[in-house]
Structure formats: C-alpha cells, structure tokens
Amino acid sequence: MCLSTAYYDEISEPNAIMHNVMTVECTEKEVILTDLMGRKSTIEGSLIKASLTDGYVILKAV
Numbered sequence: 001m002c003l004s005t006a007y008y009d010e011i012s013e014p015n016a017i018m019h020n021v022m023t024v025e026c027t028e029k030e031v032i033l034t035d036l037m038g039r040k041s042t043i044e045g046s047l048i049k050a051s052l053t054d055g056y057v058i059l060k061a062v
Contacts, residue, residue, distance in 0.1 A: 004050070006033050006041075006057040017041060017059065024050060024057055031059055 006017040020036040045061040
C-alpha cells in the first residue's frame with residue numbers, strides 16, 4: 001500500500017497538509033485529498049508533483 005503526505009510548495013513538516021493520503025483528485029481549480037480514514041481535504045490550487053514510491057504529493061495553493 002502506497003500512502004503519501006501532501007505538502008504545500010515543498011517537502012517540509014511545517015508545510016504538511018495531510019498524512020496517509022490514499023487518493024488525489026484534481027479539478028480545474030482544486031485538489032481533493034482523501035486519507036486512509038476517509039477524511040477529505042479540499043485545497044484551492046493545483047498539483048505540482050506526486051511521487052507514490054517516495055510517498056509525497058506537492059501542491060501549489062492559489
């Protein structure tokens with residue numbers, strides 16, 4: 001199972017948005033993250049990069 005941590009702009013703990021992310025959905029204006037427990041977080045912005053093998057997702061907030 002590949003779970004990730006989502007961050008704003010760069011990988012650093014102060015920029016962490018959500019841990020144990022299992023799904024990432026992108027629309028034109030937002031990114032929807034869902035964690036292992038089914039909690040959702042909607043971020044206005046876009047996806048910069050995701051590495052499932054390294055376990056991170058980097059987002060750019062609006």
